[in-house]
Amino acid sequence: MLLVPCPNCGPRNASDMSYGGEPHSRPDPNTASPEQWRTYLYLRDNESGWITEKWYCSSGCRKHFKLERHTLTGELRNPPLPGNKTGGHK
């Protein structure tokens, strides 16, 4: 299980958190075209590589925070365990 570094609580099991996925900025609801609004709703970069993603520390501090994670290797930008590069089955 991923050990997620919460900026408030320190490293916590991913099961203590809720995953929020890619952040995406919300267009102005009064001027957005259907295409812009639905881009916000549905379209995703879904990159294989480094991404920035949202987490919610639901059982710990209950704060939202962002994390940089590599979706292929599982690496974090600032891993709580030193020396924890992981390869994985790609």
Next chain:
Amino acid sequence: MADPPAFESPVVTIGRAAGAGSITLTDESATTKASVRAADGTPAASALGLTFGCAEARGDVLVARTRPDEWMVFGTSQAVAAHLGGLDLSGYASTVDITHSRLMFRITGLAAAKAMAKVCSIDFSDPMMPSGACVGASVAKVGCDIIRHDIDDVPSYRILCDRSFGQYLFDALVDAKAEFG
């Protein structure tokens, strides 16, 4: 009408070996509990102090900073009222009485951490969770706040959760501690 009725605990402890053996489990749900919410820099936050994740006894109340912007205060209703009475809520702070929404158990004994390790993934070793530490975590799949506050150097944890889970969680804790006699 008559006197205000007595507090009804959500758990039946009788016949469940709660106190047997080297670990005791007690129901402290009737304790008055209050939550204070205040952002950094507000007078209330400065007055309540503490580092996030820490707790301490202050006179006859126990105060825990359970979230970066939340404190919990426990004690008798008078003591809690006295402690919060003078709090300056300006700059935006608020209080909610959570006596009825959160129940509280206390698990005490030399092997209490071992029993907790069967139901909770937090590291209960002394350096990571010393007396005077508190943490929000899942216990037997129920979201809880855990506050360690030892009695005479014997490890003791207070566990708070939503009242409705009371009996379920109590039984899970009785089962977890059974192994340790």
Next chain:
Amino acid sequence: MTTRLPAQPNEVIDRSKPLAFTWNGKKMRGFEGDTITSAILANGEHIISRSMKYHRPRGVLTADFWDPNTSVQVGDEPNVRASHRALVAGMAVSAQNVWPSLKYDAKAANGLVGRFLTAGFYYKTFMKPAKMWPAYERVLARFAPGGKVDLDTPHGYHDKRYAHPDVVVAGGGPSGLAAAVEAARAGASVMLVEHEHDLGGHLRWGSNDDADALAGLVAEAESAGVEILTNSTVTGRYEDNWLAIAQRNHPIAVERLIKARAKVLVVAPGLIERPYVFAGNDLPGVMTSGAVRRLIAMYAIRPGNRAVVLTANESGDAAIDELERAGIEIVKVIDARTGATVTKASGSKSRVKAVTCSDGSIVDADLLVTATGWTAPTSLLNMSGDRPVYDPASARFFADSPPDNVLTTGGIAGDGNRDELISHGRSTGRLAAARAGVARHRIQAATTRATAVDGPEPAYPDDTRSPLGRDPHPELFRSTSHGMVDFSEDISSKDLFGAAAEGFDSVELLKRFTTATMGPSQGKLETVNTVAVLAEARGETLAEVGTTVWRPPYAPIALGALAGRVFEPVRVSSIQPWHEANGSTPILAGQWVRPEHYGAPQQEVRNTRANVGITDVTPLGKLDLQGPDVAKLLSQLYTNKWMQLAIGSVRYGIMCAEDGVVLDDGVTGRLGDEHYLMTTTSSGAGGVWNWIENWLQTEHPEWQVHVTPVTTGLTSINVAGPNSRELMSRLVGDDIDLDPDAFKYMQVRTGTIAGVADCVVWRIGFTGELSFEIHVPSGHGLHVWETLLGQGESLGVAPFGLEAQRIMRLEKGHFIVGQDTDGLSKAPTTGMIGLLKFDKDDWAGKPEVAWALEGDYPRIVAIQPTDPSIVPDEACQILREGTKDIVGRITSSRFSPTLDRAVCLGQVTPEFAGPDTTLTVQLVNGEQITARVMQHHAHFDPEGERLRG
């Protein structure tokens, strides 16, 4: 006939403790310390099973956990590894995969047609006639290997626990033991996990010096405070050194799963001896050198009488010494280091009789020992992301670059004598402890609740261990003949050649086509030979061919252990004990247990409409909202307006997700200037809280709002019916004025009820009756409930359950989110168009709701079947008459006791939504009925006179 040898110096059996057991119904005796197979062998039998496909007799090959053909049934437990499982008194052991018996197996005839049953044969036949495949399939399925599940097996006491050790050492051989000792001495908390019943690894069947060294290491480990787990396996290494450890020796649990977050994992699993591929290599009597040594040294078993030994290494040489010491005749030694080898073993159906050597000689023998090399159990390293590399000089795989928090030592890292192994283990232990120390420092420093760390973070230690050497070893995989490669799957080298020639010539395709390595030993014995055969077939090197993917678990783990004890939280209201004591039928709604009814829901409805009913609605989500910006938050969440809500008023609202789909609904009341109480649906409570925090933290951090969930802090009771005001008047204190003009519909008051202060009461109701919803501090919920019943006796009060509530809401035409709406229903579908306020600047889902209104959205309508007695099931489809075109569906339906007829809600396309439209509804039995769309959503009291009363 017994094959037990006289006492051996380091034997693990206790001859003073005989144990009786049965083998295929036959009474036998073994000793404490025996495995099942050593006990069976001691009783003179040597066939343990029949092979999967050809039903060939099979015996002991490796005499350890990975022994491929020694799985047996023990009572209700299938697939017990008999060469690992300790014998217990009274065990009823039987052979698996035999029919009708181990000795006379009818399916052995498969062996005769073996040349047609080449790997993958089933893909090429049984296709015609197509109708016959099910029959063929049933026959094939009868060949499924393995034991039998007894469906009445009790769950057993399984268990789990978490652990946070600094260092976990997988493998308790000399190097693992040494690593554990040094790591513990350096101050680390250490768990040493050994798969076998005792520590020691290969030292357990070594010399007397080995035994002494072992005893010394064990004493060191104990005094250093290492937590030792024997008969336990590190079954998996997952992300961030999250380890699964199966503990099988727990005093009270059948099998316990330990989930350990290790700061450093030391992998010290030693090496697994590889079988050799040649004709007849699966005959009972062909064994690895390790098997022979274990059998003699640990269990005092005479593995045969006349032995041929094929040796390519020290282990083979040691086996020769061991056999000699045990007085077993060695008829021939073939030293593979000189290029000689075995070409064939032949014998009767049940045992080796002769061995053909590469020099052409044929020797009589009933035991053929092979020592042809090692397979590195790199599985845990693979799970750590490492891709081990093949070293042809030593003919095995080595770690390439595992992550820094995974270290290897011992045989998997290289070769050496005992002292060298121990010394490497020790330096590995020190390195592990030092690295774990940095991790501990970092984690502790990042955790505010933890004790403050001393000093700066220590430097991260480099790996300065002097590496173990690598002994040369001949690449010895297959002789000049074909033999078994996968003993559990019955796959021979010939099968593999055939499959490669057919084009299944990458290692992954070869595996899938032939099923090689897919059996219970999961490639521990077979992978390298499989790869070697493929390399031979392709004319490539092993490195070029590569291996398949190793996956968890390292060794199979019981479902019971993975499940552990079941934690399924259950929530109840404070009144639940009363419900249970008073004949309620419980129903599970999410995590909540609630009263569905108290025997007669229709009667509960009638009584509520005629007198007064009370119902426990505690699971309704409740959120305490405080702060100057609550109204802004509400405006953002709900589709309607909230800026002007007066203190003392409540309002109903619908929430949408950003795609305009209805997310939740409920009422929110304003209790004070900056204080509100929001209710949500029971199932929506958690989600709405998260939804709110998301808006507050990520979109509007400038808003000052504090949200506290108080769902269970307030016991909620709905008091409904014409007599409800009278009943309430008997309970409320002076602080609440019940006068209809003072306390109007859609208003909220706080005050005392039945002596309980701080109650919240609002005048709303789902039932359509005059009703009060009271929220009582839960520590007094039961008291208020009982007081209501006591005080209301003369008014005809009776409790009603969820079912009555559903009927009454349906009579009133209130939709339920998630039942009458679905994952595509946008707000307009609810018909609450008046609640959609487009002149508000922003609210969640606003653009989608606006666009939806312009289109052909489906409508929720009230529907009444023409025949009042027919209640169409929920989910019945509404069709365009005379066609199968679906134009809608019934979403809710009940028989209304109030109207004495069926009433429904449904979703229909706009074309069919107009009042008085006749609908065609198809019942579950296929019949069609007609029904009418009603003017109002409410079937009953559409003007709402009763609830305003």
Next chain:
Amino acid sequence: MGKHKSPARYSAAGLAWRGLRNKSWPRVWREPELKSAYDVVVIGGGIHGLATAYYLASNHAITNVAVVDKAYLGSGGSGRNTAIVRSNYLTPEGVAFYDRSLDLYNTMSTDLNINVMFSERGHMTLAHTDSALRTMNWRAEVNKLQGIDSSVIAPDEIKKLSPSLDTSPNTRYPILGALYHPPGGTIRHDAVVWGYARAADAYGVDLHQKTEVLDILCEGGAGPNGKGAGGKVTGVRTNRGDIHAPVVVNCTAGWASTIASMAGVRLPITTHPLQAAVTEPVKTFLPTVIVSGSLHVYVSQTDRGELVFGASVDPVANYDMKGTLEFTEELAGHVLELMPGLSKMRLMRQWAGLCDMTPDYSPVMGPTPVDGFLVDVGWGTYGFKAGPVSGEQMAACIAHESMPDLIAPFVLSRFTDGTLVGEKGAAAVGH
């Protein structure tokens, strides 16, 4: 029609003949040279890519086709799925589509001359709550109208069909009923992949393994290098060189977004691992496929005796296929809820594959804003069963340059038009 080189026919007689003469079978497919141009390049050697290529050749005589895969054929979801096949979906669009697939599966063994072991053993989706039961009823009613054999059955009948289930009312998650779908079952997934590959190869389609697409070549688009809306595709760049082609089809499931982004196209997809596991083999005792949405688990028993388990996708987006311990823990807990007698069975192997999840649990098929660049993606956790019909319809779409009716509801543009397909109820843990 393309030139159909008859591959060595598979038959019992052939097996006997070769067995007697110790002769091995000819290669299943060629190892062709990589040409510099094809009429169509299909990216992804899973069931979708191979079926598309096969039907292009067999139904439309388009044989100058390459299928490229970065690894071995079937290395994606097609080689690691739990092989459950059924058509009892929720929406009429879904039902019609999957039913056609089932038809193709029914005749596949003879059509492709390889035994794909379609085991029509029946498929049961259990309901443990009222609302689940309501969804089952809904599906049953829609299914019946479309002529699909699918109905809701009561616990006693469930017990008869699958005696290992605990149907007593006193469990934590009592079984209230089940949607029973007799034509559903399992199939030997690898055989399907190999069957399409072998048959496509026989028509002259070139199968290129270990050929990774690194870029999509475009011109005329609004984005950099002529990519993006308004442009058109001219070929692909691979680790083995460039291939020119006017039509490029993205059949890469879990990797769909990575390929689409090479053409400057964004998709409504996130990639999540889905895990599966097998137990050690035991004598067969489980006759049907069992699915429980509330308990997030499904299980069937292979003819080899292992139980094959699956669950719902991992919550965290990932391209890594390691798998987690939590999956096995939850899985075991839930399996034992359903079948308490299995506590002594042992889990032998767990693995994971990647799933391309869409917001409405329906696929994305057909044209994209880049001319000649087509997608057949968004297959989530349910795309194996759709392989045959998708291949057939995508081939038609390419050959006729228009969207066939069966797949028209699944166009990419629905995510800008807002006309989503509501399969979530049937597919979330549907399989």
